[in-house]
Amino acid sequence: MLKANKSCIERLYRYRNTLIKLKSIGFVKVFSDNLADGVGVPATQVRKDFSIFGLSGNKRGGYIVDELIEKLNHVLGKNKPVSIIVVGKGNIGSALVHYKGFEKEGIKIVAAFDVDPSKTGHTDDIPVLPTSELKGFVKQHNISVGIIAVPDAAAQQVADVMIESGIKGILNFAPIRLNMPEDIIIHHVNLELELETIIYFVNALNRKVKQEPKQWIEKN
Amino acid sequence: MLKANKSCIERLYRYRNTLIKLKSIGFVKVFSDNLADGVGVPATQVRKDFSIFGLSGNKRGGYIVDELIEKLNHVLGKNKPVSIIVVGKGNIGSALVHYKGFEKEGIKIVAAFDVDPSKTGHTDDIPVLPTSELKGFVKQHNISVGIIAVPDAAAQQVADVMIESGIKGILNFAPIRLNMPEDIIIHHVNLELELETIIYFVNALNRKVKQEPKQWIEKN
DNA sequence: TAGATTGTTAATCGATTAACAATC
DNA sequence: TAGATTGTTAATCGATTAACAATC
Structure with a gap:
C-alpha cells in the first residue's frame, strides 16, 4: 500500500x-x-x-x-457498516455506548463488556455482557475493532484478550502504554494528556504576554 | 519561547x-x-x-x-491545581464530570453547563448551571480552560461565548472545525474520526494480507 | 584511568508546500 | 485561444535520529 x-x-x-x-x-x-x-x-x-x-x-x-x-x-471502506465492541461500562464506556455520532458514520457498537455483574444485562438497547464472554462473542461475530474503556490496571489484560480473540484495531482510553504485536492498529485517546497540554500552552502564552507585553501586542 | x-x-x-x-x-x-x-x-x-x-x-x-x-x-506548571469547566452535560460531558483521571493530575472540573433546564442543578458533586451563566462564572472564577461537549450545531456558539468570557484553551469533542482567534489553544477529540482511521488501517491490513499472502507471512 | 553517559551538532527522514508543465 | 485548474516533481520545513566530543 x-x-x-x-x-x-x-x-x-x-x-x-x-x-x-x-x-x-x-x-x-x-x-x-x-x-x-x-x-x-x-x-x-x-x-x-x-x-x-x-x-x-x-x-x-x-x-x-x-x-x-x-x-x-x-x-x-465507507460502503459497508462496521460492528465494534466496547470493554468497560464505566463513565467513558457508557458515554460511548450512547454516543450518537457513530451510527451516521456506519459504526455500530453491538455489545459492551464489564467484569462487574451489577453492570451486565440487557437493559440498554445493546447488551452488556460479562468480560468472560468477550472472546466467544468476538469470534462468533467476527469483530475486528474494539474500544478499551477500563481502569488503567485492567487495560493490558483486556488488550491481550482482545488480540487473542482476533481483534485487529483498538481505540484505547486508558492513559497507559500497551504492549502489542506490531500488526495491531492501536490509537490512544488520553484525556488528561490533552488537557495537560492545553494547560501548558495556555500558561506559556500567559508567560509570554507578561514577559514581552510590547512585542506581543504589536504582533497581535 | x-x-x-x-x-x-x-x-x-x-x-x-x-x-x-x-x-x-x-x-x-x-x-x-x-x-x-x-x-x-x-x-x-x-x-x-x-x-x-x-x-x-x-x-x-x-x-x-x-x-x-x-x-x-x-x-x-504542575505545581498548582487548575480549575476547568465543561459545557454540555450529555453523554460525554457527564462522563468527563465523573471521570476519575483528572483529579490526580491536579485538574478539577468545577462546574458544568447545559441549556436544558432538566439537566441543571446541584445533585452531582459539582454544580450544573444554565449556559446563560457561563460568562459570569468564567469571569468570576478566572477560568482559562474549558471543554466543549455539546451537539455539533451548538459548538461554534459555545466556543464564541467561551472566548468572550476570557477562556484561552479549549478541548473540543464536537466533530467540526471551529473558527477561533489565533491565540486560542484548541485541541480536538474526534471520536468518530479515531474509529474511522482505525477501521481504515485494519481494512488496509486485511487487503494486504489477501493480496500478498506470501510476503506478508514471511515478513511477520 | 577507562568506560559510560550526557548534551549538542550534523544527517536523515517524512511530510508539507511551492513551482510549474500539462491540458481542458 | 486564453485562462484556469489539475497532477506531479522539486524545494522547503520541521522533527527525529545518529554521531560524537565533552566529561564525570
Whole structure:
C-alpha cells in the first residue's frame, strides 16, 4: 500500500465530510480550492492526497461531487457498516455506548463488556455482557475493532484478550502504554494528556504576554 | 519561547509519569535510557527534549529522580491545581464530570453547563448551571480552560461565548472545525474520526494480507 | 584511568508546500 | 485561444535520529 499516514487518512475523511455538506447545498462539482477551504489545508495538499490514491479530477473542470464521494467511500471502506465492541461500562464506556455520532458514520457498537455483574444485562438497547464472554462473542461475530474503556490496571489484560480473540484495531482510553504485536492498529485517546497540554500552552502564552507585553501586542 | 510542539510537551508529561512510577519503585537516579524505555522513544529523543528546556543531568551520572520531577513540574506548571469547566452535560460531558483521571493530575472540573433546564442543578458533586451563566462564572472564577461537549450545531456558539468570557484553551469533542482567534489553544477529540482511521488501517491490513499472502507471512 | 553517559551538532527522514508543465 | 485548474516533481520545513566530543 502507499505512503498514507494517519493524518492523510483523516484528511480524506474530512474531504468526504465537506463534500457531503457541499452536495447538500447543491454543489455538483468542486475545485481543490473549495475542499481546501472546507478542511483548512492548502489546495496543493488536497491534490497531493488525492494523487496518492489515484483520485483524479478534470483538468480545469475540478471534480464531480457525486463521483468523488463515491471514490472516497470506496477508498475509505465507507460502503459497508462496521460492528465494534466496547470493554468497560464505566463513565467513558457508557458515554460511548450512547454516543450518537457513530451510527451516521456506519459504526455500530453491538455489545459492551464489564467484569462487574451489577453492570451486565440487557437493559440498554445493546447488551452488556460479562468480560468472560468477550472472546466467544468476538469470534462468533467476527469483530475486528474494539474500544478499551477500563481502569488503567485492567487495560493490558483486556488488550491481550482482545488480540487473542482476533481483534485487529483498538481505540484505547486508558492513559497507559500497551504492549502489542506490531500488526495491531492501536490509537490512544488520553484525556488528561490533552488537557495537560492545553494547560501548558495556555500558561506559556500567559508567560509570554507578561514577559514581552510590547512585542506581543504589536504582533497581535 | 522555544520550539516545543505538542508532541514534545506530551513526551515531557510521559517522562514525568515514568519518573513518578520509578520513584515509587525506589529509583533515586535514572539514565536517559530508562526514561526512553518507559516512554517508548529513543534515548536521544529524551536528551534532546530535556536540552530544549535546559533540563540537565550529570555526565555519566544520569539524573536525580526527585530533582528531575521537580524541574518537570516547574516546566509543565504542575505545581498548582487548575480549575476547568465543561459545557454540555450529555453523554460525554457527564462522563468527563465523573471521570476519575483528572483529579490526580491536579485538574478539577468545577462546574458544568447545559441549556436544558432538566439537566441543571446541584445533585452531582459539582454544580450544573444554565449556559446563560457561563460568562459570569468564567469571569468570576478566572477560568482559562474549558471543554466543549455539546451537539455539533451548538459548538461554534459555545466556543464564541467561551472566548468572550476570557477562556484561552479549549478541548473540543464536537466533530467540526471551529473558527477561533489565533491565540486560542484548541485541541480536538474526534471520536468518530479515531474509529474511522482505525477501521481504515485494519481494512488496509486485511487487503494486504489477501493480496500478498506470501510476503506478508514471511515478513511477520 | 577507562568506560559510560550526557548534551549538542550534523544527517536523515517524512511530510508539507511551492513551482510549474500539462491540458481542458 | 486564453485562462484556469489539475497532477506531479522539486524545494522547503520541521522533527527525529545518529554521531560524537565533552566529561564525570
